[in-house]
Amino acid sequence: MLDVYLVDDxxxxxxxxxxxxxxxxxxxxxxxxAADFLQSVDLAKxxxxxxxxxxxxxxxxxLLDALLASPTPxxxxxxxxxxxxxxxxxxxxxxxxxxxxxxxxGDKLQQLLKKASALALERADTQTQAAVRxxxxxxxxxxxxxxxxxxLEGKLNKTIAAExxxxxxxxxxxxxxxxxxxxxxxVAELAFVxxxxxx
Amino acid sequence: MxxxxxxxxxxxxxxxPVRIGILSFADEEATLDAWxxxxxHLEQQLRRPVTxxxxxxxxxxxxxxAGTLDxxxxxxxxxxxxxxxWGASQLLTLIPADxxxxxxxxxxxxxxxxxxxxxxxxxxxxxxIVSSDPRAFGGFLIFAGEMAKRGxxxxxxxxxxxxxxxxxxxxxxxxxxxxxxxxxxxxxxMEQAAARGDFPPGTFDVVLAKDSAGFxxxxxxxxxxxxxxxxxxxxxxxxxxxVAKALLGVEAGSRAALDGGYQGWSVPVNDNRxxxxxxxxxxxxxxxxxxxVANAAxxxxxxxxxxxxxxxxxxxxxxxxxxxxxxxxxxxxxxxRATQKAxxxxxxxxxxxxxxxxxxxxxxxxxxxxxxxxxxxxYLTQGCLYRLSEDExxxxxxxxxxxxxxxxxxxxxxxLRSFCQQPSCYELVRxxxxxxxxxxxxxxxxxxxxxxxxLELTKVKARLDPxxxxxxxxxxxxxxxxxxxxxAAPELKIVLDTETETKSATETDSGAxxxxxxxxxxxxxxxxxPAQLSRLFFPFESTKSDGLGLGMVICKRIVEEHGGSISAxxxxxxxxxxxxxxxxxxxxxxxSPTHA
Numbered sequence: 001m002l003d004v005y006l007v008d009d010x011x012x013x014x015x016x017x018x019x020x021x022x023x024x025x026x027x028x029x030x031x032x033x034a035a036d037f038l039q040s041v042d043l044a045k046x047x048x049x050x051x052x053x054x055x056x057x058x059x060x061x062x063l064l065d066a067l068l069a070s071p072t073p074x075x076x077x078x079x080x081x082x083x084x085x086x087x088x089x090x091x092x093x094x095x096x097x098x099x100x101x102x103x104x105x106g107d108k109l110q111q112l113l114k115k116a117s118a119l120a121l122e123r124a125d126t127q128t129q130a131a132v133r134x135x136x137x138x139x140x141x142x143x144x145x146x147x148x149x150x151x152l153e154g155k156l157n158k159t160i161a162a163e164x165x166x167x168x169x170x171x172x173x174x175x176x177x178x179x180x181x182x183x184x185x186x187v188a189e190l191a192f193v194x195x196x197x198x199x
Numbered sequence: 200m201x202x203x204x205x206x207x208x209x210x211x212x213x214x215x216p217v218r219i220g221i222l223s224f225a226d227e228e229a230t231l232d233a234w235x236x237x238x239x240h241l242e243q244q245l246r247r248p249v250t251x252x253x254x255x256x257x258x259x260x261x262x263x264x265a266g267t268l269d270x271x272x273x274x275x276x277x278x279x280x281x282x283x284x285w286g287a288s289q290l291l292t293l294i295p296a297d298x299x300x301x302x303x304x305x306x307x308x309x310x311x312x313x314x315x316x317x318x319x320x321x322x323x324x325x326x327x328i329v330s331s332d333p334r335a336f337g338g339f340l341i342f343a344g345e346m347a348k349r350g351x352x353x354x355x356x357x358x359x360x361x362x363x364x365x366x367x368x369x370x371x372x373x374x375x376x377x378x379x380x381x382x383x384x385x386x387x388x389m390e391q392a393a394a395r396g397d398f399p400p401g402t403f404d405v406v407l408a409k410d411s412a413g414f415x416x417x418x419x420x421x422x423x424x425x426x427x428x429x430x431x432x433x434x435x436x437x438x439x440x441x442v443a444k445a446l447l448g449v450e451a452g453s454r455a456a457l458d459g460g461y462q463g464w465s466v467p468v469n470d471n472r473x474x475x476x477x478x479x480x481x482x483x484x485x486x487x488x489x490x491x492v493a494n495a496a497x498x499x500x501x502x503x504x505x506x507x508x509x510x511x512x513x514x515x516x517x518x519x520x521x522x523x524x525x526x527x528x529x530x531x532x533x534x535x536r537a538t539q540k541a542x543x544x545x546x547x548x549x550x551x552x553x554x555x556x557x558x559x560x561x562x563x564x565x566x567x568x569x570x571x572x573x574x575x576x577x578y579l580t581q582g583c584l585y586r587l588s589e590d591e592x593x594x595x596x597x598x599x600x601x602x603x604x605x606x607x608x609x610x611x612x613x614x615l616r617s618f619c620q621q622p623s624c625y626e627l628v629r630x631x632x633x634x635x636x637x638x639x640x641x642x643x644x645x646x647x648x649x650x651x652x653x654l655e656l657t658k659v660k661a662r663l664d665p666x667x668x669x670x671x672x673x674x675x676x677x678x679x680x681x682x683x684x685x686x687a688a689p690e691l692k693i694v695l696d697t698e699t700e701t702k703s704a705t706e707t708d709s710g711a712x713x714x715x716x717x718x719x720x721x722x723x724x725x726x727x728x729p730a731q732l733s734r735l736f737f738p739f740e741s742t743k744s745d746g747l748g749l750g751m752v753i754c755k756r757i758v759e760e761h762g763g764s765i766s767a768x769x770x771x772x773x774x775x776x777x778x779x780x781x782x783x784x785x786x787x788x789x790x791s792p793t794h795a
Contacts, residue, residue: 010571016578023585054567056733081570082563082616103574103609106581 002117003045004028005074007037007063008052013102017050020106026113034058038066046073046124048116050109051096053080053087061091068095073124075116079104133193136182144181147174151187152194216248217241217438220262222273224332224365227253234272236455237446244445256334263287269434270442274305274336275473278429286432289470290443293426294462297387297415302468304425306386306418307341308405312374315381317406320349323381327359329370330383336423337385338367344476345420368392374403381406387416423476424468426461542639549640549673552666559619560749560756564738566612573612577605628665630716631656631695637672638693644680652691659695659716661790667757671765674750675720675784682724682782694719714763714787723781726769735767763788 004021006028008014014030021028031037034055041047049067053060064076078091078099088099097116100109140148143164150160157175161168184190219238223230230253238249254262256277262268263285270290271278281287292301309317317323330339339362343353353360359380363369370382371392389403405417414422428446430439446464449455456463580601587595634656638645645652676691683689697716727735734740736755741748758765763786770781 010575013571013575013578016575016582020578020582020585023582056737081567081574102570103577103605106578106585 001026001114002120003047004113005037005041005047005049006030007032007034007049007055007060008079009033009055010052021109021113024106024110026110034060034063034066037063041074043067043070043072043074046120047075048113048120049074049076050079051076052102053078053083053091061087061094064091064094064096071127073120073127075120075123077112077116139181140178144174144178147171148178148190151175151178152191216250217245217442218250218252218267218269220252220254220259220268220271220273222256222259222271222277223253224255224335226365233459236453236458237449240449240453240455241442241445244448245441263431266431266433268431269438270428270430272426272428275424275427275470276336276340276477278427279470279473279477281429281431287429288432289427289429289467290439291428291446291464291466292424292468293428294465295425296456296460296462298462299414299425301425301465303411303414303422305337305341305423306409306411306414306416307338307345307420308384308386308389308417309342309407309419310371310374310382310384310389310403311380311406312377313401313404315404315406317381320346320351320407321356324356324358326380327361327378328357328381328383329361329363329373329379331365331367331370332362335385338383340480341420341423341476342383344479347479368397371398371403386414386418386420386422390416421472423472424470427467427470428464545636546640548666549669553670553673555619556667556670556753556757557749559616560738560753562615562619563756564749564752566616567738569612570609573605573608577602580605624666625662625664627660627662630659630661630663630718633665633668634672634693634695634718637669637676640669641673641676641680644677648680648683648689650680650683650689650691652693654693656693656695657697657716659697661716661788663761663788663790664757668761671754671757671786672718672720674754675786678750679720679722679724679782679784682726683722684724686724688723690723692719692721694721715789717788718786719783720786721770721781721783723770726780726782727767732767732769736765758786758788761788762790 004026006014006017006021008017008030009032011030011032014032018028018030029041031040035058037049051060051063055063058066060078060080064078067074067076076096078088078096079102080087080099081102083099083101091099097119098112100112146164147160150163155163157168157171161171164171179185179187179190182190182193184193219234219241221230221234231251234251238251241249252262252268254271259271259273259277263271263281271281271287272293275289278287278289294301295304309323311317317326330342333339339353346353346356361379363373367384367388370379370384371389373379374382375398389405392398393400393403405419407419408417409419409421411418411422428442430442443464449463451462580598584595584598584602587598634654638652679691680689683691695716695718731740736751737748738752739748741750755765765784765786767782767784770783
């Protein structure tokens with residue numbers, strides 16, 4: 001189970017929630033304000049955040065927006081004293097995984113945290129893969145990129161050579177380097193890797 | 200004035216003719232013929248011209264008033280009448296031709312056809328009575344005096360009385376033709392007519408006759424003196440003496456006496472009885488005096504009458520105006536009452552709504568305050584449960600009990616909260632009108648601060664719950680007014696505009712969806728500290744000693760229920776004008792506002 005960040009302006013409630021989750025063997029970190037949370041937490045690290053909606057200055061919804069403003073593997077769960085449907089819908093639309101009413105049952109929360117944990121790891125993985133892919137792509141020379149685009153379009157080496165005004169042999173060398181740099185064995189794998197990323 | 204006038208007239212009369220007026224009811228020519236010889240006699244005696252004028256009672260009045268007469272010959276009644284106003288005095292009395300005593304020569308006779316019986320004066324009322332003229336002395340006036348002595352009124356008590364004019368013999372003809380029952384005639388007229396043979400002897404009779412020894416004719420009344428010569432006040436005594444002397448010299452049987460129908464002239468007789476008669480008759484409406492008074496008074500009476508009429512018309516007009524004004528006032532009062540009632544009703548509704556909202560908000564606030572510790576208890580209990588080993592089942596059961604008790608409390612709080620929540624009812628309203636209505640609701644407060652809000656209202660129509668939005672506005676406005684309680688020159692500005700630009704920087708609330716129109720309420724009060732500002736929309740956070748700290752919470756809840764957002768910011772202190780305090784509350788609302 002990943003770390004769980006708890007944000008609640010009431011220190012007593014925060015401490016008791018912490019106490020309960022620690023009873024379940026879950027590591028938690030408590031924060032009494034949104035600002036505190038944003039300052040102290042590494043947003044790139046996969047984790048689960050349980051956010052109280054009613055807070056002074058920056059409330060839970062604003063914090064949710066701030067948190068998800070840039071890609072992060074942290075999965076937010078919203079917790080509120082008196083919620084309503086409109087608020088719940090809004091929260092989920094904005095990227096919260098769930099919307100819970102206080103006080104939440106420990107068992108139920110544990111289930112959700114497990115799920116959120118898995119989701120966070122998945123997100124972290126996806127984000128890591130994307131980063132690797134991006135760095136590999138960045139390592140390609142401009143000529144290799146030209147060749148890659150034409151290879152992915154299914155063109156023959158002969159055609160590519162003609163289009164780029166280079167010899168067929170040179171195309172073959174570029175193709176080999178390209179596959180090595182992208183850490184794939186063949187063009188089919190290359191297509192698969194690239195299909196997982198946004199254009 | 201009369202003395203002066205008298206002197207001048209005396210001068211005139213010393214050279215001019217002696218003017219003598221003769222009162223006559225009969226034909227003017229006949230009168231002048233009768234007196235011509237007497238005038239000639241006077242001219243010879245006085246060696247001055249003498250003018251004789253035949254005058255009717257009216258023309259005699261006029262001539263006396265104009266002072267164009269020196270002497271006049273008339274019956275005693277008229278002569279006495281001029282005594283008071285014109286200083287007339289009787290010089291001589293005429294002696295009747297038939298030798299009657301001059302002091303008892305005139306009377307009134309009630310002549311009837313022979314055989315007609317009239318037993319009492321009262322019985323006359325049922326008769327057809329004729330007389331010549333109401334001013335004739337020998338006929339009517341003496342008769343009227345007799346009536347008055349008996350307490351009768353000839354006008355009122357004699358419905359059959361009519362005046363037929365002269366000559367007097369025509370009255371006898373009427374009796375003869377049975378056109379009348381009784382004729383009022385001077386004494387001796389009937390006897391003279393009979394003597395002339397106009398009617399057969401024994402045709403007529405005199406009723407209610409009086410015993411009159413030594414009087415040749417039948418008479419029904421007292422006897423009065425005969426015709427008199429009077430001088431007027433302005434006539435000189437010398438001329439009067441000369442005229443009296445000349446007339447006393449008229450011989451019986453002379454031409455003058457024969458033509459005039461008299462025997463001669465005597466010294467004046469006692470006219471006391473004429474005075475008494477005059478006194479008796481002064482009351483009658485056909486008296487000259489009364490008529491004169493009436494004539495003189497007529498214009499005044501008319502003027503007074505007209506005045507009264509105008510006054511009455513004015514009174515009516517005023518009355519009408521009063522009625523109209525009263526009606527207008529009544530309508531006005533009714534309208535005012537209706538307005539007042541509507542206003543009271545509005546205010547009552549407002550306070551009721553506020554009470555309900557407050558109750559809801561209190562329940563909500565309390566439930567929040569209770570939920571926090573309950574959540575703490577639940578978390579702690581469950582944390583304990585997780586830490587217990589399997590063999591401590593008794594404690595586990597007890598802690599399970601704690602959990603279910605907490606859940607029960609939780610459930611109760613939720614029920615209370617949902618019970619107190621107010622369902623909204625949305626309708627399409629003019630937001631600018633709503634703001635104006637709200638201002639009228641807090642008008643007394645504005646008046647107290649002598650504050651006129653500056654309004655910049657765009658016409659906006661939107662769907663909202665007017666009752667709830669009024670609550671928001673009143674709360675915000677009253678807060679603004681409270682903040683300005685100490686300010687010398689309070690200023691309140693309300694702006695309603697449609698939002699076209701992106702979200703304003705003041706908004707910290709992420710709850711705002713798409714802001715379509717915005718209400719801004721700006722005051723120049725004391726503003727808020729940053730700490731107060733950050734907790735403005737939290738329950739039980741009032742800065743006021745008597746506040747519950749729910750007003751702004753309610754506002755936030757309502758605005759958010761409308762899908763909008765409410766935010767507060769202190770006004771920038773570095774303004775062009777220098778130090779500016781105050782708070783700006785901005786309410787952003789979504790929906791599709793339509794420009795009205």
